[in-house]
Amino acid sequence: MESAMDCVQSGWNRVSCTSRPRGEGYFVIQRSKTMNQKHEESNLYKIRHSAAHVMAQAVLEMFPEGKVAIGPPIEDGFYYDFDLPRPLTPEDLEAIERRMREIIASDYEFVRRELSPEEARALYADQPYKLELIEGLEKGLDEYGMSEVEKPVITTYRHATFEDLCRGPHVERTSQINPDAIKLMKVSGAYWRGDERNPMLQRIYGTAWETAEQLEEYLHRLAEAEKRDHRKLGAQLDLFSIHPEQLGGGLILWHPKGGLIRHVAEEFCKAEHLAHGYDLVYSPHIGKSTLWEISGHLDFYRENMYAPMEIDGQEYYLKPMNCPFHILMYKNSLRSYRDLPFRFAEWGTVYRYERGGVLHGLLRVRGFTQDDAHHFCRPDQMPEEIDFVLNFCLHILRSFGLTEFNAYLSTRPGEGKAVGDPAQWRDAEAALEAALKRAAIPYEIDEGGGAFYGPKIDLAIRDAIGREWQLSTIQFDFNLPERFDLTYVGEDGQEHRPYMIHRALLGSMERFFGVLIEHYGGAFPVWLAPVQAVLIPIADRHVAYAEQVAARLKEAGLRAEVDDSSDRMGNKIRKAQEQKIPYMLVVGDKEVQAETVAVRLRTNENLGPKPIDEFIAMAQAAVAEKREL
RNA sequence: GCCCUCGUAGCUCAGUCGGCAGAGCAACCGCCUUGUAAGCGGUCGGUCGUCGGUUCGAGUCCGACCGAGGGCUCCA
Numbered sequence: 001m002e003s004a005m006d007c008v009q010s011g012w013n014r015v016s017c018t019s020r021p022r023g024e025g026y027f028v029i030q031r032s033k034t035m036n037q038k039h040e041e042s043n044l045y046k047i048r049h050s051a052a053h054v055m056a057q058a059v060l061e062m063f064p065e066g067k068v069a070i071g072p073p074i075e076d077g078f079y080y081d082f083d084l085p086r087p088l089t090p091e092d093l094e095a096i097e098r099r100m101r102e103i104i105a106s107d108y109e110f111v112r113r114e115l116s117p118e119e120a121r122a123l124y125a126d127q128p129y130k131l132e133l134i135e136g137l138e139k140g141l142d143e144y145g146m147s148e149v150e151k152p153v154i155t156t157y158r159h160a161t162f163e164d165l166c167r168g169p170h171v172e173r174t175s176q177i178n179p180d181a182i183k184l185m186k187v188s189g190a191y192w193r194g195d196e197r198n199p200m201l202q203r204i205y206g207t208a209w210e211t212a213e214q215l216e217e218y219l220h221r222l223a224e225a226e227k228r229d230h231r232k233l234g235a236q237l238d239l240f241s242i243h244p245e246q247l248g249g250g251l252i253l254w255h256p257k258g259g260l261i262r263h264v265a266e267e268f269c270k271a272e273h274l275a276h277g278y279d280l281v282y283s284p285h286i287g288k289s290t291l292w293e294i295s296g297h298l299d300f301y302r303e304n305m306y307a308p309m310e311i312d313g314q315e316y317y318l319k320p321m322n323c324p325f326h327i328l329m330y331k332n333s334l335r336s337y338r339d340l341p342f343r344f345a346e347w348g349t350v351y352r353y354e355r356g357g358v359l360h361g362l363l364r365v366r367g368f369t370q371d372d373a374h375h376f377c378r379p380d381q382m383p384e385e386i387d388f389v390l391n392f393c394l395h396i397l398r399s400f401g402l403t404e405f406n407a408y409l410s411t412r413p414g415e416g417k418a419v420g421d422p423a424q425w426r427d428a429e430a431a432l433e434a435a436l437k438r439a440a441i442p443y444e445i446d447e448g449g450g451a452f453y454g455p456k457i458d459l460a461i462r463d464a465i466g467r468e469w470q471l472s473t474i475q476f477d478f479n480l481p482e483r484f485d486l487t488y489v490g491e492d493g494q495e496h497r498p499y500m501i502h503r504a505l506l507g508s509m510e511r512f513f514g515v516l517i518e519h520y521g522g523a524f525p526v527w528l529a530p531v532q533a534v535l536i537p538i539a540d541r542h543v544a545y546a547e548q549v550a551a552r553l554k555e556a557g558l559r560a561e562v563d564d565s566s567d568r569m570g571n572k573i574r575k576a577q578e579q580k581i582p583y584m585l586v587v588g589d590k591e592v593q594a595e596t597v598a599v600r601l602r603t604n605e606n607l608g609p610k611p612i613d614e615f616i617a618m619a620q621a622a623v624a625e626k627r628e629l
Numbered sequence: 630g631c632c633c634u635c636g637u638a639g640c641u642c643a644g645u646c647g648g649c650a651g652a653g654c655a656a657c658c659g660c661c662u663u664g665u666a667a668g669c670g671g672u673c674g675g676u677c678g679u680c681g682g683u684u685c686g687a688g689u690c691c692g693a694c695c696g697a698g699g700g701c702u703c704c705a
Contacts (some may be wrong), residue, residue, distance in 0.1 A: 087633060189632025189701030196702045200632050203700070235640080244696055245678085250679060304704095355630055408705075449705085469667055470705060539662040566661080567668085572664035588664055602667060 001537035003095045029070065043171075044210065044261035044452045048073035050159075050170045051100070051208040052080045057162035059084070061203070062092070068164070069129040069192055069201050076218060077207035081190055083129070084202055093184045093204065100182065100268050107175040108159040112168060115154045120165065123156070129192065130165050158398055173268070173301055180212040183219075225465060230517035231361040231374070237579060239529075240362065240513075250359040250366030252510050257530035260559075261516075262509055266347060269371060269396060269506070276321060276392055278345040278373060285349065289315040289570050294483055295324040297538070304352045322348035323477075323502060326374040327484045330498075340383055340498060341377035347509070348372045362514030369509045375501040378426075383431040386474070386538050389437045390457065393472050393505045397461060400506075400516060401525055402471075404462035407436050407443035410450040418452050422479030428476045428499075429455045429561055453479035463519040471507045471515065476500070523580040523602060526622040526629060533619065534581050535562040535597070536572045538588035549612055558623075575604060583619060601629055602610040 052071035055078075060066055063084050071080030100323035115123065117138050124130035137152050156164045159174055171177060185205045192198035209215045226232070234240045239258035242251070253504070254262055270280060289308060294299045297305065301320060308315040319325070326344045335342075349369040358364050377385045394405065409432055412418050412425045433453060436443045441459075450456060454476030460468045477500040480486075487495040506512035516524070526532055533553055535546035546562045553560035563572045569586060576584045590609065597615055599607040622629060 090634080186699060188635060190701045191631075194702070196631065200701075202632075205700080249696085306703085355703065357630065364704080410705085446705090451705095456705090460705095473705075536665085538664055541662080566659095566663095568661095568663050569665065571667050572661090572665095577666055584665080586665065590664085597666080604666085606665065 034089070039491075044208075046169055046171045047177055047210065048078040048208045049166075049168070050174065051182055051206060052078040052098050053110075053159060053162060053164050053166070053170070054103050054174060054476070055096060055176065055204060055206060056082075056098045056164060057079050057103060057160060060162065060327075061095065061099065064415050066475050067127055067129055070133070071164075077185065077205060079190075079199040079203050079205045081192070081203045083192075083199065086251075088187045088202055088204065093187060096204070097182070097184045100178040100184075101158060104174045104177050104179045106160065107173050110170040110174050111158045112170075113156055113158070117154060120154045120156070123166065135163055154239070177208065181209040181215045183207050183215060221465070225467075225518075228465070228518045228521045229361075230363070230514040233517050233522040234362070239517070239530075242361070243348065246257060246368070249356060250354060250364070252362060252365060252367070254468060258513065259527050260530040261524065262513065265400070265506075265512075266371075268399065268507070268527075270347075272366070272377045272392075272396060272399075272507065273343075273345045273373075276388075277341075279342040281326065281329060281344045281346050283322060283329075283346060284349060285351075286318055287324065289317060289504065291324050291328075292317050295327075296483060297321065297324075303355075306351055306353060318351045319348075320350050320352045322346055322350065322370065322372045323374060323480060324484075327486065327500075330376055330483060330486060335376075335498070337378055337488055337490045337496070339489060341375055341381055343373055343375050345371070345373035362510045362517075365508075366511050366595075369382060370504045371506045371509065371512075372502070372504050373595045376488075376498045378488070378490075378496070379427070379499055382427065383434065385499075385501065386428075386431045387435045387438060389474055389501065389503055390439055390441075393394050393459060393474065393503070394439060394441070396505050396598065397459075397471070398526075400462075401626070401628065402461040402519065405441050406460045406462065406468060407441045408446055408449075408458045408460070409433060409436065409443055410446045410458070411448060412450055412455060413448050413452060418450070420454070423480060425455060432457050432476075432489075451475070452527070453477050461515070463515065464521070467514045471512060472505050473503065473507070473551060475502045477502055515615065520628075521580075523582075523628070525626055526582050526619060527624075527626050529580075529582050530559065531561050531579065531581050532558050533560040533583040533585055534572075534579075534588045536569055536576070536584055537562070537564065538586065542587050542589070542592060546585075546587050549587065549597060552612060553616060553619075556620065558616065558619055566569075573600065577604075582622075584617075603629065 049072065052073065056068050056071055059080070059082055060068065063082075065085060067083035069081035069083065071078065082327045089204050117134060120134045122132065123133060134154065137154055138383050140152070145333075149287075152167060153590070154165070155167055157168055157170050158164075159170075183206065187202055187204050189200045190203040192201055199442040207215065207218060209218060235401070237257060238255050239261070240252045240255055241251070242249070247253070273280065286309070297320065298317075305320050308317050310316075326346070329344060330342060347369050349367065351367045354364060354366050370526055375385055377388065397403075397405070409429070411429050412422070418425065433443075433445075436457065443457075456473060456475035458469040458470055459472035459474075462468055464502040481497050481500045486498055486500070488498050490496045515530075524530075535550050537543045543562065543564045550560040550562050563576070565572065567575070570597065573584055573586075580602055582602055584600040584602070586600060587597055591597055594609060598609045599615055599618075601607065621627075
């Protein structure tokens with residue numbers, strides 16, 4: 001889907017993925033089990049895990065008939081899932097939290113013991129979820145139903161009246177949990193074992209730290225993240241809007257200021273594409289069912305496609321992807337080995353059905369524009385092509401001020417789950433990995449995590465406050481060239497099958513915009529800022545001069561406005577600060593006299609009076625260098 | 630789609646026990662003519678998400694629906 005903007009699918013590779021504890025937030029990359037294990041011995045891990053047990057005790061005291069499921073530590077805290085006779089209220093959470101502090105103060109010891117499966121079953125005779133876990137443990141599965149290398153020993157940890165099936169480790173005594181460093185955050189629904197066919201449990205999320213200061217810091221971090229929320233800033237800065245009731249959920253209106261930013265971003269990217277061997281192409285929004293039958297989308301991607309419309313007795317579908325169109329362009333002529341590679345790029349708007357509950361601002365939408373491209377190349381060109389596209393991708397992302405990356409290389413799924421020649425897969429995987437190494441990007445390998453049609457690199461960026469967002473994807477496709485019988489004429493005069501690579505760099509303009517808003521907290525670099533400078537006349541008599549200066553700035557290619565409202569200067573500055581306009585140019589008697597502008601930056605820095613040309617040169621340099629200011 | 634919470638003016642929010650729908654900001658109209666984050670006054674602005682029910686009387690209680698927020702599932 002758009003989170004990775006993979007051109008072919010997402011839904012095609014519907015191998016069931018068992019849910020695991022994950023951090024909060026959107027599209028946080030799942031941590032691998034090995035990463036989790038590194039933290040298991042840490043004090044915070046033990047504190048959080050132990051806090052989960054203490055919470056479970058408090059909940060069971062309140063609901064003796066309640067059933068407990070699992071309660072692991074997670075990034076920043078812990079949760080525990082319960083099956084309870086009634087929904088929990090915010091007041092319940094307060095009561096539970098109070099009781100937790102009492103339990104902590106009682107300083108109970110955590111006692112570990114090993115049990116035989118029979119003993120465990122007797123202990124949890126009235127706890128069906130625990131019985132299911134015990135059954136799994138006997139089969140060598142962990143609490144998430146994933147297979148373990150070694151068959152686990154059944155252990156429990158007991159403190160006070162609560163004994164939980166648990167592999168530990170825990171703190172030694174409840175008093176080692178700081179009562180001033182825990183907080184219950186929210187209650188939400190969660191399916192048992194993450195499977196929507198299973199009963200919905202109530203999950204209580206909590207956070208726990210070593211010190212009250214750390215808790216405070218964490219809450220502050222949450223508040224800071226909330227201030228950057230692209231939905232809030234989108235309204236505050238008048239960038240975009242969503243109208244679920246009148247227009248429909250997941251459909252974005254780009255307002256003039258958001259549209260300006262998108263325009264500047266696209267112009268830059270398109271110019272870079274043209275300068276780097278891409279052809280810009282355009283394709284329509286709908287295509288006949290035949291096309292989607294050949295591509296396989298109707299077989300494998302139907303659940304994400306909208307219902308067909310009938311035109312002259314033929315079924316047409318709104319496009320969920322651009323690839324079939326680009327493939328038809330490739331097929332339109334006989335292709336020679338001399339002409340390869342082809343790089344067809346398109347800002348293609350696609351529509352995909354997303355379930356109502358998952359729509360989220362600009363980050364998860366139903367209609368979006370991908371910066372999509374398809375490369376067609378000879379096998380011998382493939383390594384170079386991959387190298388090129390990865391570097392091009394990094395160049396584009398860096399231009400937007402995104403400089404920290406993490407890559408995820410997904411390789412061939414198990415036997416029978418992949419199309420194409422295994423040797424081709426190995427070549428492709430090797431080329432992908434070699435390119436990552438040359439680019440010196442940190443990466444992880446998701447063994448067997450590739451789609452059935454080819455291996456891929458997903459690239460995530462780290463934003464200004466350390467959150468990871470997946471944007472780019474570079475995917476091989478051994479499937480569509482077969483389905484559409486793509487060929488080129490080789491040196492030997494014979495027909496050969498080209499390699500095909502899908503890629504999206506920013507992913508989707510909508511999602512990228514959302515990430516960019518959050519990364520910059522709305523304070524865009526000068527080249528992207530919708531209004532780059534606002535002229536602030538101190539009194540009415542300075543308005544004419546302000547207009548003149550604004551005209552000169554516009555001639556110089558800068559986006560400038562004049563605030564000719566009847567507000568005082570202080571309020572004009574306040575409004576400009578709130579709009580995060582990079583340059584505030586105050587003009588009063590002195591400036592008119594000296595033909596200068598008093599430059600104030602949105603960082604609150606006051607640069608004092610500057611000749612107009614000097615300011616123009618300064619702002620132009622910031623634009624050219626894509627600086628924040 | 631599922632669970633919980635929520636829906637009052639353009640925005641942020643108040644509204645007690647069921648008894649005349651409020652404030653600030655914004656917008657608009659004036660006055661002020663201003664020196665680095667809110668000058669002063671006035672005016673406008675509401676089917677209290679929608680529909681139904683209980684009641685003499687519903688923003689308030691009940692139900693359904695729509696939508697949002699946070700999660701789950703999905704999504705890489």
